[in-house]
Amino acid sequence: MLLPGIILTLIFKYGSMFGIVMAFQDFNIYKGTFLGQEWASDHGFGNFIYVFKMEKFWQAVFNTLLISGIKIILGIIVPLLLAILINEVSKRWFSRFVQTTFFLPFFLSWVILGSILLEMFSYGGIVNTIIESIFGTRIMFFLDNNWFRTLIILSDVWKGMGYNMVIFLAAIMGVDETLFEATEIDGGNRFQQIVHVMLPSIAPVVILVMTLSIGGLLNGGFDQLLVMYNPMVYEGGDIIDTFVYRLGMFGDRQVDVASAVNLAKSVVTIILMGGTYYFAYKKFDYRIF
Amino acid sequence: MKIKKSKGRIVFEVVNYSILAFLAILCIIPFLHLLAVSFSADEFTSKGEVFLIPQGFTMQAYEYLAQKKEFFTALGISVMRTVLGTAISLIVIVMTAYPLSKTDGRFKGRTGFTWFFLITMFLGGGLFATYFLYKQLGLLNNFLVYILPGACDVWFVLMMMNFFRGIPKEIEEAALMDGAGQFTVLFKIYIPLALPSIATIVLFTAIGQWNSWFDGIMFMNDPSKYPLQSYLYTMIVSSDPTKQSGFTLTPEQLEALKNIGGKNLQAAQIFLGILPIALVFPFLQRFFVKGITVGSVKG
Numbered sequence: 001m002l003l004p005g006i007i008l009t010l011i012f013k014y015g016s017m018f019g020i021v022m023a024f025q026d027f028n029i030y031k032g033t034f035l036g037q038e039w040a041s042d043h044g045f046g047n048f049i050y051v052f053k054m055e056k057f058w059q060a061v062f063n064t065l066l067i068s069g070i071k072i073i074l075g076i077i078v079p080l081l082l083a084i085l086i087n088e089v090s091k092r093w094f095s096r097f098v099q100t101t102f103f104l105p106f107f108l109s110w111v112i113l114g115s116i117l118l119e120m121f122s123y124g125g126i127v128n129t130i131i132e133s134i135f136g137t138r139i140m141f142f143l144d145n146n147w148f149r150t151l152i153i154l155s156d157v158w159k160g161m162g163y164n165m166v167i168f169l170a171a172i173m174g175v176d177e178t179l180f181e182a183t184e185i186d187g188g189n190r191f192q193q194i195v196h197v198m199l200p201s202i203a204p205v206v207i208l209v210m211t212l213s214i215g216g217l218l219n220g221g222f223d224q225l226l227v228m229y230n231p232m233v234y235e236g237g238d239i240i241d242t243f244v245y246r247l248g249m250f251g252d253r254q255v256d257v258a259s260a261v262n263l264a265k266s267v268v269t270i271i272l273m274g275g276t277y278y279f280a281y282k283k284f285d286y287r288i289f
Numbered sequence: 290m291k292i293k294k295s296k297g298r299i300v301f302e303v304v305n306y307s308i309l310a311f312l313a314i315l316c317i318i319p320f321l322h323l324l325a326v327s328f329s330a331d332e333f334t335s336k337g338e339v340f341l342i343p344q345g346f347t348m349q350a351y352e353y354l355a356q357k358k359e360f361f362t363a364l365g366i367s368v369m370r371t372v373l374g375t376a377i378s379l380i381v382i383v384m385t386a387y388p389l390s391k392t393d394g395r396f397k398g399r400t401g402f403t404w405f406f407l408i409t410m411f412l413g414g415g416l417f418a419t420y421f422l423y424k425q426l427g428l429l430n431n432f433l434v435y436i437l438p439g440a441c442d443v444w445f446v447l448m449m450m451n452f453f454r455g456i457p458k459e460i461e462e463a464a465l466m467d468g469a470g471q472f473t474v475l476f477k478i479y480i481p482l483a484l485p486s487i488a489t490i491v492l493f494t495a496i497g498q499w500n501s502w503f504d505g506i507m508f509m510n511d512p513s514k515y516p517l518q519s520y521l522y523t524m525i526v527s528s529d530p531t532k533q534s535g536f537t538l539t540p541e542q543l544e545a546l547k548n549i550g551g552k553n554l555q556a557a558q559i560f561l562g563i564l565p566i567a568l569v570f571p572f573l574q575r576f577f578v579k580g581i582t583v584g585s586v587k588g
Contacts, residue, residue, distance in 0.1 A: 001384045001472075002385055002388050003383075003390050004385070005384065008381060008437065009441050012422075012438040013409035013413065016326070018422075019412060019418025020418075022414075022415075032528070033425065046348050072363065081349060082309075088302070090302075098312070100571050101313040102312070103574065104566075107500075108500070109500035111518045111519075111562075112500075112521070112562055115521065115525045115555070116559065119326065119523060120322060121456070121554070123335050124337045129337035163581065166580060166581050170516075248417045255417035258415065259360055262413075262414075269411065270412070273411060277526065
């Protein structure tokens with residue numbers, strides 16, 4: 001019964017792992033496979049040395065950490081606040097309505113959301129018309145590095161917030177109702193109940209979600225950037241994945257260097273994931289299998 | 290529990306409802322704006338004058354779209370990959386998850402097999418190794434590239450496995466005692482019991498298939514084989530000249546780009562790309578919620 005899964009995984013997942021060998025080769029794309037290729041210089045580490053000397057690479061690493069880091073933090077705080085506010089809503093239909101609107105973008109692709117944002121936030125777009133009528137100037141969201149980064153981060157929070165919101169709402173529902181009642185008898189108001197009862201009760205879930213997001217620290221949102229960025233904002237918006245993509249796709253098509261970066265990224269990610277999963281297991285007894 | 294509403298509580302509720310309603314409206318505006326643009330004449334849109342109400346109302350975009358062959362070809366490919374891809378994924382996921390859900394005592398080597406799948410979550414050859422692999426396998430420009438590589442998604446296997454684990458062992462043991470084989474147990478007992486979970490996985494896989502676009506761009510040279518989302522992507526690239534500098538497009542791709550029209554046409558196509566999801570989503574939301582909260586936390 002396992003056979004179909006094993007065959008597919010062997011071919012498509014293990015099959016592509018020759019990319020790990022590629023990282024240490026001076027890869028000639030016309031030969032097409034990793035067989036019969038020359039080894040890279042410096043005992044095979046030439047690709048790594050080459051890319052680690054590139055200023056643009058470190059720019060991309062910096063951008064990735066900055067963008068991804070803020071996305072992770074806001075991606076927890078915003079859904080948490082929403083979940084707390086929604087939990088206070090007593091009208092069922094209203095609660096369902098806002099949940100649906102907050103959750104919908106999660107199920108749309110970046111092509112869709114990106115193209116809407118590109119249109120709305122363009123120089124002559126509706127957002128700038130509104131901004132001009134209030135502040136008298138227009139903002140170049142897709143040319144100014146800082147504005148671009150802000151837009152990237154906030155739009156990602158918008159797309160992703162419904163997911164964690166659902167997790168936090170479920171956690172809040174699971175809090176023992178008698179704890180609230182006990183606080184109430186002691187004279188605690190609703191705000192005190194939230195701060196002293198609800199937040200401590202759901203803290204493990206929040207920390208668990210945060211822990212598991214750290215594994216994605218080096219990602220930063222490839223799909224989103226590929227749709228929304230342009231050469232003018234590489235300085236502030238280029239992340240490791242987009243950098244690697246262009247490296248292998250255009251110009252000299254340095255797919256070997258791209259593979260080297262990918263391997264380095266995988267190693268760091270494995271260490272991050274290993275660490276965070278170990279932490280999640282020790283602290284919350286969370287296991288993925 | 291009945292809460293007696295104090296004055297402060299009432300003020301809070303008004304503020305709370307207002308904040309949430311404001312945010313909800315903010316989240317809907319982009320889509321209403323898109324709809325308004327699709328019905329507006331381009332001269333108003335390009336000046337940024339269209340907000341939520343169409344200016345210079347026209348159905349031109351939709352009329353033009355009705356005859357646009359490329360759009361329907363792409364739509365057809367999207368529907369096909371969603372239906373076929375989901376069906377095949379589901380079969381593979383269920384068949385893989387079932388044996389892995391057994392205890393170590395029942396299925397020797399279970400941990401080893403689980404790791405065999407898990408490793409692929411953390412380690413891969415990267416985009417370009419994948420490209421050369423597909424080239425060797427003859428998957429470039431081949432519809433199967435949308436279906437096969439992603440069929441055995443490890444996350445969904447893990448999710449399904451956890452669902453199967455929740456089913457009491459005694460039911461299986463009783464069936465085996467009555468002489469049923471493992472396939473009978475799976476199809477007659479486990480699958481019917483796990484139907485809600487299967488629905489969740491079907492929905493996630495189907496949406497994933499519908500939304501995929503990068504595989505089309507990366508592994509198809511021929512734009513007539515693009516699914517809708519990849520087609521929409523080339524449309525965005527073509528409408529923004531600054532983006533094109535970083536792209537090498539084949540002559541066929543450039544040719545396809547020439548046929549793509551103004552802003553209202555773009556908006557109309559994007560809107561139609563959202564429509565299927567927006568229509569089914571409110572009804573199926575509870576399955577998604579269940580999948581996220583019951584299954585496992587997929588980050």
